Amino acid sequence: MFFIAHRERELTMHPSFFDSAATEKIKEQLHSDLEGTIEGTLMIIQIIEIDEISEPMLVPGTGMAKYNVSYRALVWRPFRGEVVDGMVTNVVNNGFFVDVGGMNVFVSKAMIPNQLKYTVEGSTPSFTDNSEQMIEKGSQVRLRIKGIRGEIGAMFAIGSIREDYLG
Secondary structure, eight states, X not given: OEEEEEEEEEEEEOGGGOSTTXXXXXXXXXHHHHTTXXXXXXXXXXXXXXXXEOOOEEOTTTOOEEEEEEEEEEEXXXXXXXEEEEEEEEEETTEEEEEETXXXXXXXXXXXXXXXXXXXXXXXXXXXXXXXXXXXXXXXXXXXXXXXXXXTXXXXXXXXXXXXXXX
16 A cells, blocks of 8 residues: 655765755755665655754764655555455466565465466466466465565565456
């Protein structure tokens, strides 16, 4: 789900940037450092507005300046039980992996309907019911998130397509 979050960040700036364009450099650095990054179980999509940039404070012994920046950002946070769409990136005999935004989701064989069987016939491995459904690399799938785990710079989840209108 998407939210607008009020957040704060501490940035340091090298003395070579202490001029009239320092504020623009701070804004630039904030955008490049944070947009598209994952922090725990949320992903910062875009910085919408910078609310306040504090007065600089010198960091002792380095000559660098420290700024406290408060900003509002559009963030994406997936929830347990949420239904999401994604692209299949890999199919193995135990299940398949799906990319959902910046999150990697694994759907195990236990969370796939019984009529879909693993097969290696054709050019790529897939799960198919030998009639109309086929899940292979590059397929779009809709799944329900069963669990989420966040690490530094990455999010992982377990998903299921074993319900109506999923797959």
